[in-house]
Amino acid sequence: LAKTTQPISMDSYEGQEVNITCSHNNIATNDYITWYQQFPSQGPRFIIQGYKTKVTNEVASLFIPADRKSSTLSLPRVSLSDTAVYYCLVVLPMAGNMLTFGGGTRLMVKP
Amino acid sequence: EPEVTQTPSHQVTQMGQEVILRCVPISNHLYFYWYRQILGQKVEFLVSFYNNEISEKSEIFDDQFSVERPDGSNFTLKIRSTKLEDSAMYFCASRDIDIRGMNTEAFFGQGTRLTVV
Numbered sequence: 001l002a003k004t005t006q007p008i009s010m011d012s013y014e015g016q017e018v019n020i021t022c023s024h025n026n027i028a029t030n031d032y033i034t035w036y037q038q039f040p041s042q043g044p045r046f047i048i049q050g051y052k053t054k055v056t057n058e059v060a061s062l063f064i065p066a067d068r069k070s071s072t073l074s075l076p077r078v079s080l081s082d083t084a085v086y087y088c089l090v091v092l093p094m095a096g097n098m099l100t101f102g103g104g105t106r107l108m109v110k111p
Numbered sequence: 112e113p114e115v116t117q118t119p120s121h122q123v124t125q126m127g128q129e130v131i132l133r134c135v136p137i138s139n140h141l142y143f144y145w146y147r148q149i150l151g152q153k154v155e156f157l158v159s160f161y162n163n164e165i166s167e168k169s170e171i172f173d174d175q176f177s178v179e180r181p182d183g184s185n186f187t188l189k190i191r192s193t194k195l196e197d198s199a200m201y202f203c204a205s206r207d208i209d210i211r212g213m214n215t216e217a218f219f220g221q222g223t224r225l226t227v228v
Contacts, residue, residue: 041222098167101153101154
């Protein structure tokens with residue numbers, strides 16, 4: 001299983017763009033990069049997934065360089081409600097493989 | 112929006128008792144999971160279930176634990192002879208099958224907070 005490394009915590013202010021970078025040096029060819037968000041006392045929630053280059057949805061963007069050894073989750077114009085833990089996962093999506101969560105990045109958005 | 116539902120939201124049990132945590136996955140999903148999260152720690156995988164059998168399980172999922180899909184909708188986690196260290200949030204999740212093998216989105220329930228006293 002590819003191990004991921006991401007900052008333990010980050011602080012930001014409302015309205016700023018937040019970029020959380022994750023390292024996954026031993027990612028395999030068929031692995032996808034997935035990000036989840038977790039609020040206190042709630043289950044994780046899927047944000048975005050990607051394989052390479054850039055993916056954007058209504059919530060975030062995911063940037064993946066050509067070597068795929070890292071990825072960056074970008075949250076545009078964060079608000080207080082974006083305060084949460086963000087997990088970067090490397091997943092082999094086929095056959096319903098389990099998700100392995102690391103420690104995540106605790107994002108604190110301040111007013 | 113479809114969602115995974117878990118009951119109860121909070122369960123308090125005495126050490127040594129058996130508990131059953133219940134989950135209703137999203138109806139057309141075929142992969143089911145149980146995870147747990149001890150307070151302040153990371154989300155840990157327990158077991159995955161597909162086609163009415165366990166497909167993967169972690170070291171945590173020992174003989175104390177069992178899972179069952181007793182009917183077409185429920186998915187249960189049974190913990191026998193609970194210990195103090197079993198106190199945690201237990202999350203159920205489900206995933207859709209993806210023939211192209213590209214889907215990594217799992218839907219998690221709100222969790223059951225288990226407190227063993």
